[in-house]
């Protein structure tokens with residue numbers, strides 16, 4: 703559905719690439735987080751998917767199309783498949799909730815009847831029923847973001863891109879917005895979300911792709927924001943006794959002197975000796991156990 707093949711991006715006038723040999727694939731209906739420090743390249747990845755940037759090297763395929771081959775004329779049609787939400791909502795201040803969402807339908811030529819059906823439906827999905835006539839300044843931040851999400855998905859795009867959608871919201875409101883995004887994802891829309899929100903990522907248990915200086919350094923099917931650092935542990939002290947070369951016991955030395963009896967005889971002869979070593983074979987161990995028992 704979304705495939706980056708060795709994508710590098712060097713912005714004009716820059717010496718370091720914003721994307722450095724980035725390769726990944728996001729499947730239909732997947733939910734993936736993009737994480738990484740500020741400037742690591744998350745927004746640049748999203749802007750490539752939205753066809754706002756072109757790679758310096760490599761290819762981006764979305765919905766089976768090589769984006770480099772889409773003619774300028776077809777870009778608006780392509781973008782209907784990709785909804786986008788931002789940290790700062792970007793609503794039209796002089797339009798109501800209904801009008802903000804309806805606008806996305808109007809520009810692609812939907813009829814009034816279609817709009818009258820689709821807008822209330824999507825406002826219900828994002829939990830804004832009853833607030834159709836409010837203006838953005840009459841809404842909380844979380845509600846404004848719900849409007850922005852409704853506007854982004856009203857045309858039923860296959861992909862929803864979200865660039866820090868919870869960046870301006872408190873933790874409880876962020877969680878609510880996450881629920882809305884998960885609901886949209888469950889309805890079949892792939893969601894790619896760039897975020898710095900540690901608890902949102904940790905709680906979601908979804909795919910996590912981490913960028914560092916434009917390169918992918920981690921891609922986990924079910925990831926967290928920061929993987930646990932593996933603690934360094936001192937290696938266990940070696941088992942000195944086990945590593946010592948075989949030292950002849952008194953019994954063995956005596957046995958050697960009087961001819962060569964079997965090992966059982968030798969062991970049995972020195973059962974109380976403090977210098978006796980444990981026998982090396984299983985049959986010898988059971989013999990030892992019997993002898994120990996008997997000597998107590």
Ligand SMILES: Nc1ncnc2c1ncn2[C@@H]1O[C@H](COP(=O)(O)OP(=O)(O)OP(=O)(O)O)[C@@H](O)[C@H]1O
Pocket residue numbers: 713714716719720738739740741742743744745746747896
């Ligand atoms: N239009 C541009 N011209 C030049 N450099 C740019 C441009 N857009 C982005 N960059 C640079 O590319 C790098 C990646 O930026 P990007 O915005 O993708 O990072 P990010 O991970 O989204 O950061 P943040 O978390 O702060 O949003 C940065 O070094 C940035 O300065």
